Each structure stands twice: as structure tokens, then as C-alpha cells.
Amino acid sequence: MTTTAPAKTKFEAVIGLEVHCQLSTTTKIFCGCSTQFGSQPNSNVCPICLGMPGVLPVLNEKVLEYAVKTGLALNCQIAPHSKFDRKQYFYPDLPKNYQISQFDLPIAEHGWLEIETEDGTTKRIGITRLHMEEDAGKLVHAGSDRLSGSSHSLVDYNRTGVALCEIVSEPDIRTGAEAAAYAQELRRTLRYLGVCDGNMQEGSLRCDVNISVRPVGREEFGTKVEIKNMNSFNAIQRAIDYEIERQVNAIEANEKIYQETRLWEENTQRTISMRLKEGSSDYRYFPEPDLVAIEVPAATLAKYKSELPELPSAKRNRYKSEFGLSAYDANLIADDRAVSEYFDAVVKLGIDPKQAFNWIMGDITAYLNENKLKIVDLPLTPTVLAELITSIADGTISSKIAKDILPELLAKGGSVKAIVQAKGLTVLAGADLEKIIDQILNENPKEVEQYRAGKTKLLGFFVGQTMKKTQGRAEPQATNQLISEKLNQVT
Numbered sequence: 001m002t003t004t005a006p007a008k009t010k011f012e013a014v015i016g017l018e019v020h021c022q023l024s025t026t027t028k029i030f031c032g033c034s035t036q037f038g039s040q041p042n043s044n045v046c047p048i049c050l051g052m053p054g055v056l057p058v059l060n061e062k063v064l065e066y067a068v069k070t071g072l073a074l075n076c077q078i079a080p081h082s083k084f085d086r087k088q089y090f091y092p093d094l095p096k097n098y099q100i101s102q103f104d105l106p107i108a109e110h111g112w113l114e115i116e117t118e119d120g121t122t123k124r125i126g127i128t129r130l131h132m133e134e135d136a137g138k139l140v141h142a143g144s145d146r147l148s149g150s151s152h153s154l155v156d157y158n159r160t161g162v163a164l165c166e167i168v169s170e171p172d173i174r175t176g177a178e179a180a181a182y183a184q185e186l187r188r189t190l191r192y193l194g195v196c197d198g199n200m201q202e203g204s205l206r207c208d209v210n211i212s213v214r215p216v217g218r219e220e221f222g223t224k225v226e227i228k229n230m231n232s233f234n235a236i237q238r239a240i241d242y243e244i245e246r247q248v249n250a251i252e253a254n255e256k257i258y259q260e261t262r263l264w265e266e267n268t269q270r271t272i273s274m275r276l277k278e279g280s281s282d283y284r285y286f287p288e289p290d291l292v293a294i295e296v297p298a299a300t301l302a303k304y305k306s307e308l309p310e311l312p313s314a315k316r317n318r319y320k321s322e323f324g325l326s327a328y329d330a331n332l333i334a335d336d337r338a339v340s341e342y343f344d345a346v347v348k349l350g351i352d353p354k355q356a357f358n359w360i361m362g363d364i365t366a367y368l369n370e371n372k373l374k375i376v377d378l379p380l381t382p383t384v385l386a387e388l389i390t391s392i393a394d395g396t397i398s399s400k401i402a403k404d405i406l407p408e409l410l411a412k413g414g415s416v417k418a419i420v421q422a423k424g425l426t427v428l429a430g431a432d433l434e435k436i437i438d439q440i441l442n443e444n445p446k447e448v449e450q451y452r453a454g455k456t457k458l459l460g461f462f463v464g465q466t467m468k469k470t471q472g473r474a475e476p477q478a479t480n481q482l483i484s485e486k487l488n489q490v491t
Contacts, residue, residue: 011213011251013244014221015173016128019186020164021196022135022204023066029134029163030057030100037202041140041156049134049161051096056290059084063163064107066195067132068296069304070165071108073189073311074127081295082107084132084288092155093137101166103285106131107294113169113189114313115181120327125182126170135162138203159203165195171210171221176240180233183207188312192337200231207236212257213247222247223257227271229264239264243271315340323353333357339365342375345382351389359385363403367410379413387416400472401425425473433466433474437482440465451487459484 028035031048048055071078085103111127137160143151167186173179187198187205198205207230212222227243230236243262250257262271310318312334319330334340339360346356360375364385368375388409391397397405397420405419419425440462441448451458462483466474 010215011244011248012216013174013240014171014212014214015175015179015240016171016210017169017173017179017182018208018210019167019169019183020135020206020208021070021167021190021198023063023163023165023195024197025060025062025066025163027060028161029060029063029132030161033161035162039158041154042158044158045160049095050157057100057288059291059294060163063132064294064296065304066163066193067107067130067165068301069193069308070167070190070195071111071130072305073193073308074108074111074113074130074167076108076111076127076130078108078296078301079105079294081105081293083293084291085285086288087133088284089282091136092153093139093157093160095137095157095160099134099136100288100291101133102131113182113185115178115185116327116331117181118177123172123178125172125178128168128170130165130167133164133166135159135164176237176244179209179240180237183236184233185312188335192309192312194337209236209240209243211240211243211247213244213251222251223259225257225259225271226261227264228261228274235264235266238269239271242269246271309337312337319353323347325353325357329357329361332361336375338375342382346386346389349383349386351386355389356385359389363406364410367407378410380409381413384409384413384416391416391420396420397425398472398474400467404472433470433478434482436469436474437462437466437479437486440469441483441486448487459487462487 022035023029025035027033028049031046033046033049034044036044048057068078082102082105084100087099087101087103088097089099090097106129108130109128111130112124113127114122114124117123137155137157140154140156141150141152142154169182173182183205187196190196190205191198196204200206209227209230210224211227212224214220214222225243225247227239230239247257258273258276260276261274263274264270265272315334316327316330319325319334320327325333333343343353343356343360346360347353364375364378364380367373368378388402388406392399392402397416401420405416405423405425408414408419409416444462444465447458447461451462459480463479466479466483
């Protein structure tokens with residue numbers, strides 16, 4: 001499908017995201033069942049989450065805390081009074097045939113999240129609302145059928161009743177790239193808060209896109225289409241780009257665009273129709289009679305606000321303004337909260353931020369990736385890394401020695417000073433270094449003669465020989481200077 005250049009200038013997309021994030025509570029929203037992922041099907045269930053007659057839900061206090069903290073982090077207004085509602089729909093993975101959600105009085109509204117656009121500028125995306133709700137179960141389609149691809153479906157209710165926050169953006173997004181940036185920044189924020197692991201492959205973060213196109217300059221929205229089934233940020237961008245092109249081509253061909261739900265088909269890289277979209281009236285919302293209204297006391301709200309960490313955007317700005325890191329480096333080091341806190345701890349010990357960045361994002365990150373570890377699991381503490389960098393700066397060890405002892409520090413921790421002394425790895429300088437250089441020059445008279453005849457590039461040869469003989473313990477600057485002085489002496 002190809003869109004002509006003029007069409008791209010005549011139309012613009014209007015995009016909003018609905019993001020369901022699974023909260024990282026150990027138990028479900030209205031009962032004490034475990035939320036552990038990967039358990040045996042239908043093992044984490046009870047009469048409450050299965051909707052048995054006569055049972056009563058009780059709100060998990062940690063769910064409310066996580067929802068309020070997320071709302072605060074997204075610059076939302078926390079509702080002085082909110083409630084739960086029943087959302088009626090009928091599907092095999094919904095045992096009660098309704099979902100407990102929030103309709104007209106959500107816990108948080110009117111917020112915003114700032115993203116970085118492709119041209120390096122920032123853009124504020126509005127947050128319409130954030131509300132709490134319970135998750136549905138999961139259908140597993142099995143067997144083989146010539147027409148549908150499966151002969152039967154199995155249902156796993158383990159996920160039923162797991163706590164969700166649904167975060168709905170304003171229709172402020174205009175491109176697939178902006179949508180992906182928004183979803184990434186939202187996930188980054190949720191991870192910083194510790195309220196959601198953001199694992200899209202496990203369904204912890206699920207994004208639905210609402211998209212329409214309209215002629216540039218027109219205020220009225222076009223017909224809205226919802227896209228589901230995107231399990232990566234790259235898929236979100238590609239699905240939106242495809243759908244924009246599809247709708248523009250349909251409008252230009254005078255074809256009707258239906259308000260519907262479409263699925264992103266990864267294999268064919270296209271959206272396909274799933275069903276016509278329901279309106280809110282189809283869900284027949286009414287207040288949940290078994291749960292009391294929610295009012296967050298001012299003291300509790302103040303407590304939650306005081307417990308918020310420094311958020312990713314603030315951290316990136318601080319790294320650029322205080323530490324002089326580039327935008328790219330600041331984005332990289334601030335992407336993960338644990339990594340950024342490790343970095344901060346090293347810098348607080350007086351280490352140059354760029355040096356700390358290079359070690360953390362270089363050798364240390366490579367080790368973590370190779371061994372599938374997190375930085376909090378490292379025996380190499382920020383204090384020991386600071387000692388290592390300081391030892392290089394003050395000439396106690398060379399960069400090569402630091403690289404040589406790093407694997408041991410990463411695996412076991414310990415003291416840099418103790419390892420260096422135990423292995424005799426201190427830097428060679430002064431008379432000891434001069435003696436070794438004299439020996440190398442005496443062993444290579446031909447190369448000495450060639451150097452003095454004008455082949456000065458041989459200086460590197462002598463430096464290399466010195467490093468080899470000293471096993472990297474020679475201080476590089478002193479080595480270069482001493483060799484150069486001796487080679488240039490008049491004989």
C-alpha cells in the first residue's frame with residue numbers, strides 16, 4: 001500500500017493510547033490469591049475472583065497506593081471522591097460476566113507526560129484519566145481446524161482479578177513515533193515507581209491505540225478505529241503508520257471507514273478487522289454495590305507524594321545540566337532506575353560522571369547482559385568501582401590492570417587495593433621502569449638504529465615491548481617519555 005506525497009500533507013492523524021498496566025502487587029485486587037506469573041492454569045483462584053454467589057470483594061490497599069502514586073507521577077489530580085462500577089460484557093474469560101472497573105469517577109484525571117520527539121524537542125501529551133480495575137482471564141486456543149485454525153479454546157482464570165491501572169491519553173499524538181515514545185516513557189515511569197514491571201511479552205503492559213485521520217486544519221475528528229494486539233513499541237509504531245496509510249487511502253477512494261476494533265497482524269504487517277466497536281452505553285455501567293466509595297485522606301496523599309522517586313525526565317535533565325552528559329548518554333543511563341541510582345552513588349564519591357558512565361555502560365553492562373544479572377545483584381559495589389577509577393587516576397594501577405582485575409571484582413567484589421597488592425600489580429615507574437626499558441633497548445639494537453635513522457614510528461614497538469614485559473604494569477605516559485628520551489640521546 002503506497003500513499004502519494006500530497007496525501008501525506010493533506011491529512012493528519014489524531015492518536016490516543018489506552019494503556020493497561022498490571023500492578024506489581026503480590027495478591028489480586030479484591031482477594032488474597034497470588035498474582036505469580038507462570039503458575040499452573042487455574043491454580044491461583046478462589047470463590048471471589050471466580051465470581052461465586054454470595055462472595056464479597058475487598059479492595060487491596062496496596063492497589064490504591066500504587067494507583068495514587070502513578071497518578072501523582074503523571075501530574076494528575078487525585079479525586080477527592082471516587083468509586084467502582086460494574087462494566088457488563090459477556091466473554092468466556094470473564095467469570096462474573098461483568099468487570100469491576102471505574103467509570104465516571106476515576107481515581108485520577110487531567111494529567112500529562114512529557115516525551116522527547118524525533119527532532120530532539122519535547123512535547124506534552126495529556127492524560128485524560130487513570131482508573132483501577134480487575135483483569136480478565138486468558139483464553140488459550142488449541143487443536144486444529146481447517147477454517148479457524150483451532151478446534152477449541154481453554155480458559156485460564158489465574159489472571160482474573162489481577163489489579164490493573166488503565167491510563168488513557170488525550171488525542172495529542174500525531175505519529176507512530178510519538179506514540180512509541182509516549183508508551184516507552186510511560187513504562188519507564190511505571191518501572192521507576194516500582195508499580196509495574198512493564199513486561200509486554202508477559203502482558204504486564206498492554207497498549208490499545210485509538211486512531212483517526214482528518215484533513216489538516218479541521219477541528220472535527222475523523223472516525224475512530226481501535227488497534228489491539230501490539231506486543232512491542234516497534235509494533236505500535238508500525239501498526240499506526242500502516243493504519244494512517246490505510247485510512248488516508250480509503251478517504252481518497254471515497255470508501256467508508258467504520259468505527260471498529262482491528263488487530264495488528266505481525267506476520268503480514270497489517271491491521272485486520274476484528275469487530276465493530278462498542279460504545280460506553282453497551283456496557284451498561286452502574287455503581288458497584290459491594291464496594292464503598294474511596295476517599296484518600298490528605299495525610300495519606302502527602303505521604304504518597306513524599307515517597308515518589310526522582311522521575312526519569314527530571315533525572316535526564318539533571319544529568320545534562322549538572323554532569324554535562326549528552327542527551328544520548330543521559331537517556332541511556334537514566335533508562336533504568338537501579339542503574340541510574342548506582343551511577344549516582346559512584347558520582348557522589350567524587351568520581352567524574354563521564355568516567356563513571358563509561359565503566360557502567362561499558363564493561364559492567366556487558367557483564368550483566370552476558371550473565372543475565374541486574375545491577376543490584378553485583379558484588380561490585382559503587383564504593384569499589386569508585387576505588388577502581390580513583391586508582392587509575394592517581395597512577396596506582398593502569399587502565400589495563402583495571403580491566404584485568406575487573407572480572408574478579410564483578411564476580412566476587414572485594415578491595416581493589418587488596419587485589420593489586422596480592423597479585424603485585426602496582427604500576428611500575430621510576431628506576432624499576434627505567435631498568436626494564438634499558439634491557440629492551442639493549443635486546444633490540446637493530447630497531448634502535450632504525451629509529452635513530454628516522455623511523456620514529458618504532459616508538460610504538462618499544463612501548464609495546466615494555467607493556468608486554470611488565471604485563472601492563474608500566475605507566476603509559478612515563479613509559480612513552482622515558483623511551484623517547486633514551487632513543488633521542490646522542491650516542
